[in-house]
Amino acid sequence: MSDSGTARIGVTGLAVMGSNLARNFARNGYTVAVHNRTAARTQALIEEFGDEGTFVPATTPEEFVAALERPRRLMIMVKAGGPTDAVIEEFAPLLEPGDIVIDGGNAHFEDTRRRERELRKRGIHFVGAGISGGEEGALHGPSIMPGGSDEAYTALGPMLADIAAKAHDGAPTVAHIGPDGAGHYVKMVHNGIEYADMQLIAEAYQLLRSVAGYPPARIAETFRAWNEGRLDSYLIEITADVLAHTDAATGKPFVDIVADRAEQKGTGRWTVQIALDLGVPVPGIAEAVFARSLSGHTGLRDASRELPGPVSEPLEGAAAERFAARVEQALYASKIVSYTQGFDQIRAGSETYGWDIDLGAVASVWRAGCIIRAVFLDRITEAYTARPELPSLLSDTGFAQEIGAAQEDWREVVATAARQGVPTPGFSAALAYYDALRAPRLPAALTQGQRDFFGAHTYRRTDREGSFHTLWGGDRSEIPAG
Numbered sequence: 001m002s003d004s005g006t007a008r009i010g011v012t013g014l015a016v017m018g019s020n021l022a023r024n025f026a027r028n029g030y031t032v033a034v035h036n037r038t039a040a041r042t043q044a045l046i047e048e049f050g051d052e053g054t055f056v057p058a059t060t061p062e063e064f065v066a067a068l069e070r071p072r073r074l075m076i077m078v079k080a081g082g083p084t085d086a087v088i089e090e091f092a093p094l095l096e097p098g099d100i101v102i103d104g105g106n107a108h109f110e111d112t113r114r115r116e117r118e119l120r121k122r123g124i125h126f127v128g129a130g131i132s133g134g135e136e137g138a139l140h141g142p143s144i145m146p147g148g149s150d151e152a153y154t155a156l157g158p159m160l161a162d163i164a165a166k167a168h169d170g171a172p173t174v175a176h177i178g179p180d181g182a183g184h185y186v187k188m189v190h191n192g193i194e195y196a197d198m199q200l201i202a203e204a205y206q207l208l209r210s211v212a213g214y215p216p217a218r219i220a221e222t223f224r225a226w227n228e229g230r231l232d233s234y235l236i237e238i239t240a241d242v243l244a245h246t247d248a249a250t251g252k253p254f255v256d257i258v259a260d261r262a263e264q265k266g267t268g269r270w271t272v273q274i275a276l277d278l279g280v281p282v283p284g285i286a287e288a289v290f291a292r293s294l295s296g297h298t299g300l301r302d303a304s305r306e307l308p309g310p311v312s313e314p315l316e317g318a319a320a321e322r323f324a325a326r327v328e329q330a331l332y333a334s335k336i337v338s339y340t341q342g343f344d345q346i347r348a349g350s351e352t353y354g355w356d357i358d359l360g361a362v363a364s365v366w367r368a369g370c371i372i373r374a375v376f377l378d379r380i381t382e383a384y385t386a387r388p389e390l391p392s393l394l395s396d397t398g399f400a401q402e403i404g405a406a407q408e409d410w411r412e413v414v415a416t417a418a419r420q421g422v423p424t425p426g427f428s429a430a431l432a433y434y435d436a437l438r439a440p441r442l443p444a445a446l447t448q449g450q451r452d453f454f455g456a457h458t459y460r461r462t463d464r465e466g467s468f469h470t471l472w473g474g475d476r477s478e479i480p481a482g
């Protein structure tokens with residue numbers, strides 16, 4: 001093979017994310033080879049940002065690969081799915097054992113597992129790296145969740161640490177999540193939590209608007225105040241900005257001129273699909289995905305607008321303020337529940353796929369750079385670091401106490417929403433999850449009875465081992481089963 005090139009890393013796929021990551025590496029002193037299917041983009045990057053560091057532009061895959069020092073580090077930043085496979089097929093024959101291919105897109109972790117397996121046969125390391133933080137994060141410091149082999153991480157980790165965001169304690173927001181698809185899996189759950197966070201914030205906004213009677217500007221102030229406390233997070237911060245924005249064309253609040261149909265590219269949906277496959281209850285994340293689907297279900301919504309519902313006057317003065325304070329409690333409690341569900345899903349994935357994921361490390365890399373970054377993640381990091389075997393976040397004494405203190409207000413908010421006809425699937429599902437976990441007995445016993453009645457599906461007893469069936473169609477005596 002050809003001599004080794006000088007570039008420490010190469011990025012192929014120079015749309016905004018790829019180009020910003022390449023610039024981030026270059027700004028951190030790394031020589032970066034850059035390549036794009038259409039050379040004009042490579043050219044544009046060099047012309048506009050060439051003075052930010054040392055770039056080696058390449059027009060062909062051969063030129064690109066030759067520009068990389070060995071073992072080669074080649075980052076693919078193209079669309080997930082077919083385009084990623086196409087690029088891998090194009091480059092793999094040009095690589096050698098020991099080289100590292102990094103996929104920084106939002107790939108499905110099953111695809112990452114397959115790609116890792118196939119490239120491993122050729123001695124090539126494949127690193128599926130979840131990267132969060134959008135365009136700004138890619139340039140100034142994302143949160144990075146790489147999967148793959150230990151060997152690949154040793155060769156890559158320090159470079160990723162340089163370009164990653166830094167948490168307030170200076171720690172870079174990157175950690176080796178685990179083998180094969182672990183990194184993309186964790187990024188998927190990050191996005192599921194992102195959906196849940198956004199849905200809960202949306203419900204809080206709706207309640208403040210409909211029940212407390214606040215206009216968007218006042219709600220922006222409320223979120224700004226919340227952002228000074230325990231809810232301090234990127235999503236709360238941008239919510240205040242979006243709500244404070246006025247549409248230039250109409251002079252109306254921006255939020256009133258945007259069509260109320262939320263879209264999705266699919267990572268939240270994947271989270272729920274996988275949760276269903278693994279049998280992990282993530283109702284908060286599921287409700288967030290469904291809330292987006294429902295918002296876009298225009299036919300159904302149009303046909304249902306005349307259905308009856310309660311009519312109520314908004315609160316005023318101190319009563320409105322009191323209610324707003326309750327909403328903060330409900331939002332915080334529901335947020336704890338969403339993260340509880342997300343971390344439970346990560347644990348389940350880790351057990352199923354043998355990834356041995358360190359939940360404290362995951363919380364730690366979410367503390368800065370990513371979309372769900374929040375002060376709150378420091379607490380989660382501490383909880384899992386102190387007790388890695390913690391059965392759930394709700395088993396942490398600190399979170400349990402906080403949710404306990406919030407529960408009265410949380411219940412009041414959910415009850416008020418139900419009475420006044422304001423849909424709060426996120427708050428309500430979170431509360432139901434909390435109550436279901438606390439329940440000394442669940443009606444699942446009755447469900448088992450019904451299943452045994454119509455299908456002889458058997459049940460277990462509380463007082464003895466074994467499976468049993470009742471002869472429902474006969475004398476209703478019980479017989480041991482199986």
Ligand code: 6PG
Pocket residue numbers: 106131132133134191194263264265266267268370371
């Ligand atoms: C991130 C974001 C990013 C993207 C999502 C949102 O972590 O940087 O999550 O990955 O914004 O894909 O996607 P939806 O279109 O599904 O809301």
